[in-house]
Amino acid sequence: MSTDTLPSAAAAPTAPVSPRTARIAVLAGDGIGPEVMEATLPVLDKVGELFGIQFEYEHALVGGIAIDTSGEALPPKTLETCRRADAILFGSVGGPKWESLPPPQQPERAALLPLRKAFGLYANLRPAVCHPELVHASPIKSELIPNGFDVLIFRELTGGIYFGQPKGTTAIEGGERAVDTLIYETPEITRVTRAAFRAARLRASKLTLVDKANVLESSLLWRKTVKAIQAQEFPDVALNFIYVDNAAMQLLKNPCQFDVMLCENMFGDILSDEAAAVAGSLGLLPSASLAEGTFGLYEPSGGTAPDIAGKGIANPIAQILSAALMLRYSFNAEPAAKAIEAAVRAAIADGFRTADIYTPGTNKVGTKEMAAAILARVK
Ligand code: IPM
Ligand code: MG
Numbered sequence: 153m154s155t156d157t158l159p160s161a162a163a164a165p166t167a168p169v170s171p172r173t174a175r176i177a178v179l180a181g182d183g184i185g186p187e188v189m190e191a192t193l194p195v196l197d198k199v200g201e202l203f204g205i206q207f208e209y210e211h212a213l214v215g216g217i218a219i220d221t222s223g224e225a226l227p228p229k230t231l232e233t234c235r236r237a238d239a240i241l242f243g244s245v246g247g248p249k250w251e252s253l254p255p256p257q258q259p260e261r262a263a264l265l266p267l268r269k270a271f272g273l274y275a276n277l278r279p280a281v282c283h284p285e286l287v288h289a290s291p292i293k294s295e296l297i298p299n300g301f302d303v304l305i306f307r308e309l310t311g312g313i314y315f316g317q318p319k320g321t322t323a324i325e326g327g328e329r330a331v332d333t334l335i336y337e338t339p340e341i342t343r344v345t346r347a348a349f350r351a352a353r354l355r356a357s358k359l360t361l362v363d364k365a366n367v368l369e370s371s372l373l374w375r376k377t378v379k380a381i382q383a384q385e386f387p388d389v390a391l392n393f394i395y396v397d398n399a400a401m402q403l404l405k406n407p408c409q410f411d412v413m414l415c416e417n418m419f420g421d422i423l424s425d426e427a428a429a430v431a432g433s434l435g436l437l438p439s440a441s442l443a444e445g446t447f448g449l450y451e452p453s454g455g456t457a458p459d460i461a462g463k464g465i466a467n468p469i470a471q472i473l474s475a476a477l478m479l480r481y482s483f484n485a486e487p488a489a490k491a492i493e494a495a496v497r498a499a500i501a502d503g504f505r506t507a508d509i510y511t512p513g514t515n516k517v518g519t520k521e522m523a524a525a526i527l528a529r530v531k
Contacts, residue, residue: 171206177237181215183456184466185243191468191523203488215245215259225262239482242451273441276307280427289432306348307420341377348414349386358411435467438474450474467506495529
């Protein structure tokens with residue numbers, strides 16, 4: 153799973169003699185997953201040619217389709233494929249067909265949570281970007297965000313109330329008792345905090361810790377830990393604190409005030425959906441879930457969109473930008489990542505729009521045409 157021995161693409165951006173190989177586990181999943189994945193791989197291949205990376209794709213089943221085929225949302229074979237890979241490119245999982253299963257067996261929970269745990273994917277980056285051209289797609293009044301906005305939700309992903317023990321339901325007199333435990337220890341906070349500060353440094357150098365320190369013990373530990381790390385290691389990054397309820401409100405009133413928002417697991421889950429909705433189109437937003445080292449899982453922030461699956465109209469941009477994040481974080485190929493991001497911006501600037509971001513006067517296209525427009529602009 154390591155790319156340590158591979159030369160950096162940054163060092164050889166043109167016509168390499170022997171391209172380095174990057175092995176990718178491709179888990180397209182359900183709903184629009186397969187079609188946006190199919191649209192993405194040619195874009196990856198094109199940057200691979202330009203920047204000297206040979207991609208090897210190993211496809212594996214995940215989610216509802218894996219349940220239908222093998223009885224499990226995350227079959228052992230899929231896990232093995234992921235273990236052999238340098239990174240996972242993930243589509244999306246779930247859909248109405250599997251909603252009546254008991255929650256622990258539903259595709260989202262039964263595939264994503266074990267993958268996060270198995271690979272130690274503790275840092276979850278969910279950018280919520282509203283492009284200036286697409287301000288109209290945001291539910292916020294355009295005059296409040298004349299130039300769009302760019303917020304990075306940085307979510308702790310393997311701890312907190314999702315995984316804390318004890319957890320469970322027991323019978324008591326008169327009913328049942330259900331327990332979830334919100335627990336954090338200093339090292340878990342420290343590693344994700346350092347990663348978030350490093351990310352902030354590459355942006356506007358502003359980090360906001362989202363917590364509930366007026367009520368929760370765990371939030372007090374987060375505050376104390378984050379403060380100490382900032383003072384010792386990142387004095388150049390501005391740090392402030394906000395209660396999660398206020399953060400939810402401020403994201404709607406003035407998202408431009410935020411740069412990096414560091415959140416514990418559940419607060420990040422909630423605020424990242426809100427931030428994505430405020431940004432306008434879920435079809436545009438990628439995400440990265442990173443482990444220690446270079447391994448990561450990359451997936452669109454939006455879901456399976458079952459209502460439009462199979463129609464060829466889904467926006468492939470979130471999946472394509474997820475591939476860009478993979479190049480950046482797992483393959484140390486910043487120029488290749490930038491080439492994809494620039495091509496996406498160029499396609500938007502040239503008026504290409506899938507249905508989710510369409511406005512009159514622009515060029516409405518389907519999944520394949522959008523991907524082709526982006527591919528043609530990769531350089
Ligand atoms: C997400 C999802 C998951 C989560 C669910 C499906 C388990 O909502 O990735 O945000 O809560 O983390
Ligand atoms: Mg969520």
